[in-house]
Amino acid sequence: WTNMSGSWLSIAVYDSDKWGLKKMSGNNPTDVSGLGEEAFSDKRGTDAELYVRKGKLMLEVRTSSGSAAARQAAEIALKKLP
Numbered sequence: 166w167t168n169m170s171g172s173w174l175s176i177a178v179y180d181s182d183k184w185g186l187k188k189m190s191g192n193n194p195t196d197v198s199g200l201g202e203e204a205f206s207d208k209r210g211t212d213a214e215l216y217v218r219k220g221k222l223m224l225e226v227r228t229s230s231g232s233a234a235a236r237q238a239a240e241i242a243l244k245k246l247p
Contacts, residue, residue, distance in 0.1 A: 174228040174235075176242055181223045187216055200239055206232055215239050219246050 167173040188194050188205055191214075197204040201219035208214065209227075215235040217224040224242055226235045 172228070172230045174226070174230065174238055176238060177225045178242075178246070179223045179225065181218050181221050184216075184218050184223050187223070187225075197236070200236070201243060204239075206235070217243060219243060222246055 166175075184203075191205070191207040192209060194205040194207050197206050197215065197217075200215075201217035201224070204215065204217040206213065206215045211229065213228050213230070213232040213235045215224075215226040215232070217226075217239050224239060224246065226239045226242065228235050228238065
């Protein structure tokens with residue numbers, strides 16, 4: 166999604182077998198508590214990335230709106246996952 170000011174948000178769901186690879190390929194992954202079974206954040210330039218593992222799924226949230234927006238989107242999206 167992109168808003169009128171150009172800020173964007175992207176949400177994707179993958180199989181959790183990619184979890185280790187995604188975490189190892191991060192620039193500076195930082196553990197995040199309170200989301201799913203395991204979560205970490207990363208930063209790519211000015212963009213925030215948040216990855217959450219829940220069961221057999223991995224949620225990826227990327228945004229130009231900062232880490233607080235990424236976490237808020239992840240909390241909402243996690244409620245939709247089995």
